Amino acid sequence: MGFKSRAKKRRQVSAGGKGGSANEEKPEFVGEVPCDIKGCDNWADKKAGGRKMAYDRAVEVWGSSGVSRKVRKISLCKPCYRAWKKENKGQPKEWE
Ligand SMILES: [Zn+2]
Structure with missing residues (x-):
């Protein structure tokens, strides 16, 4: 009995809190x-x-001169990888 009434109360509280915050901006990655x-x-x-x-x-x-680090394996972002892929059409795919 006591538990049931407590659960009801909690639901009311969370519903009220949700309406309070209007700005739900995604944090920048x-x-x-x-x-x-x-x-x-x-x-x-x-x-x-x-x-x-x-x-x-x-x-x-x-x-x-276009690669800023001289390491055996460099890191590429998604757009750069796409650009690379474009330049290497016709070569066997390495990852897919
Ligand atoms: Zn990049």
Whole structure:
């Protein structure tokens, strides 16, 4: 008996709280892995659709001066990966 009445009360409280806040803005995505293409400030996190790519393969498209980090595997954001894919049409797919 006592439990039932308490549950009813809680429902009323949550319904009232929901109407109070009108601004439900999505927080901006903050990643941990920046894109390694020069001039690109997107995130290359897996969550954001980023990919890892061999340095040499990226250099084929952007050149060594277009890749900001010289590591064996660089990080690419989604748009940069798409751009790379465009340039490499006809080559065997690596990920799909
Ligand atoms: Zn990028």
